[in-house]
Amino acid sequence: MTETEExxxxxxxxxxxxxxxxxxxxxxxxxxxxxxxITKGLLKRQVGAVQAVDGIDFDVRPGExxxxxxxxxxxxxxxxxxxxxxxxxxxxxxxxxGRDITHLSxxxxxxxxxxxxxxxxxxxxxxxxxxxxxxxVGTPFRLQGVEPEGGVKKEVQRLLELVGLSPEHYNRxxxxxxxxxxxxIGIARALALKPKLVVADEPVSALDVSIQAQVVNLMDDLQxxxxxxxxxxxxxxxxxxxxxxxIAVMYLGKIVELADRKSLYEAPMHxxxxxxxxxxxxxxxxxxxxxxxxxxxxxxxxxxxxxxxxRFRTRCxxxxxxxxxxxxxxxxxxxxxxxxxxxxxxxxESVGAGTPGTAGSGG
Amino acid sequence: MGRRRRxxxxxxxxxxxxxxxxxxxxxxxxxxxxxxxxxxxxGRSLGQIAWLRFRRDKVAVAGAIVVILLILxxxxxxxxxxxxxxxxxxxxxxxxxxxTTLPKGDLGGMSLDHxxxxxxxxxxxxxxxVLEGSWVSLIVAFGATLLSVAIGTVLxxxxxxxxxxxxxxxxxxMDVFLAFPLLLFAxxxxxxxxGGAFGLEGLPLHxxxxxxxxxxxxxxxxxxIVRAQTLSLREREFVDAARGMGARGPFILFRELLPNLVGxxxxxxxxxxxxxxxxxxxxxxLGVGIQPPQASWGGxxxxxxxxxxxxxxxxxxxxLAIFVTVLAFNLLGDGLRDALDPRSSR
Numbered sequence: 049m050t051e052t053e054e055x056x057x058x059x060x061x062x063x064x065x066x067x068x069x070x071x072x073x074x075x076x077x078x079x080x081x082x083x084x085x086i087t088k089g090l091l092k093r094q095v096g097a098v099q100a101v102d103g104i105d106f107d108v109r110p111g112e113x114x115x116x117x118x119x120x121x122x123x124x125x126x127x128x129x130x131x132x133x134x135x136x137x138x139x140x141x142x143x144x145x146g147r148d149i150t151h152l153s154x155x156x157x158x159x160x161x162x163x164x165x166x167x168x169x170x171x172x173x174x175x176x177x178x179x180x181x182x183x184x185v186g187t188p189f190r191l192q193g194v195e196p197e198g199g200v201k202k203e204v205q206r207l208l209e210l211v212g213l214s215p216e217h218y219n220r221x222x223x224x225x226x227x228x229x230x231x232x233i234g235i236a237r238a239l240a241l242k243p244k245l246v247v248a249d250e251p252v253s254a255l256d257v258s259i260q261a262q263v264v265n266l267m268d269d270l271q272x273x274x275x276x277x278x279x280x281x282x283x284x285x286x287x288x289x290x291x292x293x294x295i296a297v298m299y300l301g302k303i304v305e306l307a308d309r310k311s312l313y314e315a316p317m318h319x320x321x322x323x324x325x326x327x328x329x330x331x332x333x334x335x336x337x338x339x340x341x342x343x344x345x346x347x348x349x350x351x352x353x354x355x356x357x358x359r360f361r362t363r364c365x366x367x368x369x370x371x372x373x374x375x376x377x378x379x380x381x382x383x384x385x386x387x388x389x390x391x392x393x394x395x396x397e398s399v400g401a402g403t404p405g406t407a408g409s410g411g
Numbered sequence: 412m413g414r415r416r417r418x419x420x421x422x423x424x425x426x427x428x429x430x431x432x433x434x435x436x437x438x439x440x441x442x443x444x445x446x447x448x449x450x451x452x453x454g455r456s457l458g459q460i461a462w463l464r465f466r467r468d469k470v471a472v473a474g475a476i477v478v479i480l481l482i483l484x485x486x487x488x489x490x491x492x493x494x495x496x497x498x499x500x501x502x503x504x505x506x507x508x509x510x511t512t513l514p515k516g517d518l519g520g521m522s523l524d525h526x527x528x529x530x531x532x533x534x535x536x537x538x539x540x541v542l543e544g545s546w547v548s549l550i551v552a553f554g555a556t557l558l559s560v561a562i563g564t565v566l567x568x569x570x571x572x573x574x575x576x577x578x579x580x581x582x583x584x585m586d587v588f589l590a591f592p593l594l595l596f597a598x599x600x601x602x603x604x605x606g607g608a609f610g611l612e613g614l615p616l617h618x619x620x621x622x623x624x625x626x627x628x629x630x631x632x633x634x635x636i637v638r639a640q641t642l643s644l645r646e647r648e649f650v651d652a653a654r655g656m657g658a659r660g661p662f663i664l665f666r667e668l669l670p671n672l673v674g675x676x677x678x679x680x681x682x683x684x685x686x687x688x689x690x691x692x693x694x695x696x697l698g699v700g701i702q703p704p705q706a707s708w709g710g711x712x713x714x715x716x717x718x719x720x721x722x723x724x725x726x727x728x729x730x731l732a733i734f735v736t737v738l739a740f741n742l743l744g745d746g747l748r749d750a751l752d753p754r755s756s757r
Binding site for chain 1: 456457647648649651652653654655656657658659662667670671
């Protein structure tokens, strides 16, 4: 919808201009759709679809961290699995470094796997209990046929050290480690092949709060050190705020707001974002009384049969007639702050829907 | 250690839950680990842990010892016989009272020469026959178990891993096999192959037929267990992780899934063996398994039935042999399950 001028793949060569908004995106997602069919009866007749991800557009620029937030079931994890191509999109396109990877076969995808890695949510489920740590972290080398300098073992031990584990742990098994340590092992594995893009699906939500900080800070340090690009999916706004450069807010399979961190946290435009932010616990009891919490009523509508027009209208206190008839496009308003709303907050009244943003995002 | 802690703040303020920038909190778990990490402490694999757990289970260890003894006896029974010049299958009419066809002497002809007595009508040494029957029983049980485990594991893993139509096909196949009137079929096959087939005859033929019949119709039990385990394993994140690194199907199957299936496969094979021993005995008892004069536990029971009023201990000997063997394997299997069960080991 927006940024139509940028679609040319040739733009992928303009890497050296400057590392700001107009550098070629590392990952470019357009109109991404994933519907899970619901079948019924013996003949597997399709009677509907769970519209987990329903047309989302975003870019990930080299070196940045894109945070994705949203309630449970809003499709953010599905989105993560789609851009790492663990799942097959129903529609839309995904371009990685200017190359369309939307429907590549597993064989053709294999070289790309080296550059895109994933950190998983469950530190207990993501490591094979039957393999040693050395085996687990060394698997990417074996699978990709990469022979690191000095041999796999040495490289694995270097990686373990990099994530703050002792190289002595090489011959141990996952069950001997705590959740935080396991997550570090998962990070070491993800970083083994020096990926360009790391997609982290709720990397810290399964961890103890004190350990969350360790892991988040570790990821942060590694980004500076190795020049990584992150897409971090989380439902914890504080974590997202801590790590992200830009943030995408998802609701029912759509991105409703996409802006850089400062702009989003200081002046959220979408009512949903505002409600989300107002729900963040405030540790200071004095300040707690000052804020006005917005309590959303009702449940998230079913993604099988989402509301017409704006999907948030059923729970939105600003909803009007137009919200139920017209779906608001994700447009860039002030300073590249993109929002999909007919009645955005913190915005000049004159801007409404219908005027697609003039290129560029960021700021 | 070589971890640097730069002051952060470039990334903006930290809110509520992640306020711990403290290097102390960061370094602590490693420091603790370093302390614990004396050179003696070695990483233990899940297998080693299972072994430790198994060793503590006295009943299971007893079962394992009996099983090992049985296997030794079975393996050594033929060599020992030929060394002693015995043949447990040839009759010795000197020990039989020609009028009653019962063994001479008390208690079924027990004596120092024949500690368990001799069988009526033929005068063959019962101890020798029980030992002779042990290797027949075990070889049939092991062979049949191996066959069903092989078929069941392969088809179960394939069904669970590929799901969809492959799964539907294999699952229906399992249903068909489970619905088969196994006993009738076994009787029919064994009876029709009695004369000789596949270039085999006599004992080798009977053993092969038993292995085939028992093994080929028991695989769905194994298949279902393996399929269910595979279905749950393939949803674990480490499978996604492997796929995300570019792993192909076979790699995921053999390197990621199969090592996790070894436990249940071992446990259920150990529990399958005693049921196969019983099945072999049943078939031989019915006269369609091992044929006389070859000694087999089932066959001995069959004969003993005719004499149970006058010579009850004839029945006791093969009966006890079956009982002890099946019990030992079951205890071993239960112990293995407790030691290897993923639910108790996380």
